[in-house]
Amino acid sequence: MYKILKKEILNQDVDLMVIEAPLVSKNTKPGNFVIIRVDKDGERIPLTILENDKNTITIVYQKLGYSTIQLGKKEVNGHLEDVVGPLGKSKEIKFYKRIIGIAGGVGAAPLYPQLKAYSEIGCKVDLIIGARTKEHLILVDKYKKFCDNIYYATDDGSKGVKGFVTDAMKQVYKNNHYDLAIAIGPLIMMKNSYLLNKNYNLETDVSLNPIMIDGTGMCGNCRVSINGKTYFACVDGPDFPAEGIDFEELFHRQNYYKKEEHKCKMQLGDSK
């Protein structure tokens, strides 16, 4: 059992949790994730490790479906049944002069540890962060500590550019040159960011989130096609250069259980 030490409501859809997990935190590096089960008989769901110290890891989750809603019902001093990690290949942090981080929605969470790691080795980093509304922009205060510039995009225009992160990107690129872009968020946002960056000859890294079960390379559920080759995102990723990723296939694979997930939410949803 893994104890919840702290819980913070970031907005109506997203919480942050600090969990006691000394073994997981021991070898954690930026880009790693955990798989958790909220309760006994729960589903295995992957979540990125936002930060870690000696005894704890921090996760940020969007209450999207059954399992993340169950997670959101847990309170401080409560316990999670299972936390396993650190999973995934940690991101190779190499020097680039200037990096633009692009975060969409809850993607601001997985982006954070990477961007911070880049800034710690001396890269200059800027951030474009987008969300539905001003209230949905998360972790901005944490980013402010190391980002030189932060640009905003909201669907309703309540903060920054009214529109998508790609709209903000076009404006930012007018006066700035970057050597690497890291875009993390919904698939469509990562794909469009990548396509736009191509016009600027700007390399883009993304973080993929296919459906996972074991997270150790055993089941093959998390496979993604990149340049015609199959990769297991849980062990070969989840971070990849965007070039050559079959986003369309991934989108369909992510949605294969849509109907069942809905059923699960309806039938199990509040009965437990």
Place this chain on the structure above:
Amino acid sequence: MIKRQTMPLQDKNIRNKNFDEVALGFELKQIKIEASRCLNCKNPLCVKACPVNINIPKFIKEIIKDDYEEAYSTIYKENIMPGVCGRVCPQEKQCEGACVLGIKQESVSIGALERFLGDYSLENNIFNKENIIENNLKVAIVGSGPAGLSAAASLRRLGYSCDIYEALHDFGGVLRYGIPEFRLPKSIVDEEINRLKNLNINFHKNTIIGKTLTVDQLFNEYNYKAIFVATGAGLPKSLHIKGENLNGVYYANEFLTRVNLMKAYQFPNSPTPIKVGDVVCVVGGGNVAMDAARVAKRLGAKEVFVLYRRDMEALPARREEINHAIEEKIDFRLCLNPVELIGEDYILKTVKAEIMKLGEKDSSGRKRPIPTGKYKTFKIDSCIIAIGQNPNPILKNTTNNLKVDQKDRIIVENCQTSIPGVFAGGDIVTGAATVIEAMGAGKRAAESINKYIKSTL
């Protein structure tokens, strides 16, 4: 001449709709009859053919004397999981295959007797009191499949303190996530593992060696004297054909893990979903393929067929499983080799297979399948690829100097790997094999580890 007793089974038209155990076990009456068939051979061939050399005539004699407790104890000394092995050992290739009775009539049903004793001991809470003399030396065991469990038990009996580290959230390896409930009830796995917990073996779930803790950390920070690697063959083999990433295409590992470990067959009462649709194609011919096909049927598929590139005789699965599959109306479409999976809008619709003809026998002793250039297509809703597993590469990828062969199997000599103090056994060394062979490897490794540690003191 007394005939070999037949195992009572759940009705074939009922069982293919539920996940309850298919084979119901002998009644007491049958146990007696079956035990009385054994000739109590002076030079029992059955014992040699059992990978852990259980003293079979001895336990059978004890059954005849009604001393079930002693009979259980005879088995338990060599095999800590009689309830499991009695059910899943390919006995026809091991103990029963060598039984002398089998030459002229039918072999003794050794597996069924073993299963009876395993179940009897669990139901009546009978277990061996073990007199363990602690030596206060620590050994780490990586993986909680049959190899890891059996090594832990053997080491514990020698006085070592044992920590088992398991990547998943539950223990047993393939017994947990691979072999389905209707062949091996998880309650049996649980109870036989619980007995090991009572031996004070420490179980650590959610701990991936190579990730959560490294081999170096185990030695340097945790002071283990030796490490036994039993990480199994968990990496799915790919067909390398077009369309393999379509929705509706599963590797058997994913399919069986969803159903067994995550209990997707209880969805939506269990939150992990699974879907197979009406027509399911299973590619492969081994135990894993049979399990996948029979699970698909139970999940409600109207039509399940196995696509295999050789003929019926060449199917590598256990005879019993093949027969059970046929009874459950699994169709076998033979001499067919899938060449493409075709979808619409990223959803699988059709499998295209090349018709094969059989030629001369190949190195495996089976007739070689030869492509004919002619094809057949079948409309399907899902396809389960069950053509084998490769060794799990996590540990190799995260541990310097750990030598493996071209197939990624860890190379060992007397169970020792290329790293001093690191031993390995089970599927990670042999490639996919059997439960009892993995357990045998665990036992042998325990002896090597004991010798090694004693030599370093």
